Amino acid sequence: MNLPATHQRVLLDAARDTIRRVLRGEATPGPTPGELSDPVLAQPAGCFVTLHRLESHALRGCVGRLEAVQPLIATLRGCAAGVLRDPRFTDEPVTSDELPALQIDVSVLSPLRPAAGPLAFDPLVEGIYLTVAERSGCFLPQVARETGWSREQLLARLCVEKMGLPADAWKLPGARLEVFTTLVVGPEPFER
Secondary structure (H helix, E strand, O other): OOOOHHHHHHHHHHHHHHHHHHHOOOOOOOOOHHHHHOHHHHOEOOEEEEEEEOOOOOEEEEEEEOOOOOEHHHHHHHHHHHHHHOHHHOOOOOOHHHHHHEEEEEEEEOOOEEOOOOOOOOOOOOEEEEEEOOEEEEEOHHHHHHHOOOHHHHHHHHHHHHOOOOOOHHHOOOOEEEEEOEEEEEEEEOOO
């Protein structure tokens, strides 16, 4: 997906607006009629909203949807609200006072497509979505770029850290790997 700079700005501003409203105790805002009438924002797409600390780049939340079933702007607003409920940070949720110390980015996803094999992906370009039996997990392509992990390391860490399975579960018969690409909007300081 290619997004003009004006649409990238709309996505970042909508994510910020949603986060601020939810932190004030307001309901998650839905898309406006103007947003839904825009063919770019109304097209179905999955996305992730990610928050990091500016100083340390420590993760403060990353929540998304892989499925392209809702308009992009609706998916984005839901993910922006959800990033405040990332279960990894239940004991230390993001607060309004913390926003000036954070950066935000939005990853807009291509549709999922089956990988030709368990190692048939480019870790620097493609995100991975692995399903083993009833469990599934994903890593955005930014994970490989930031960590330098190999394909095998990504799959092993995905199994252990996101799926609660043994590190080699990706090798099991019936394990299914799907890949996707992302268009990353940002990162930029939350407060601008």
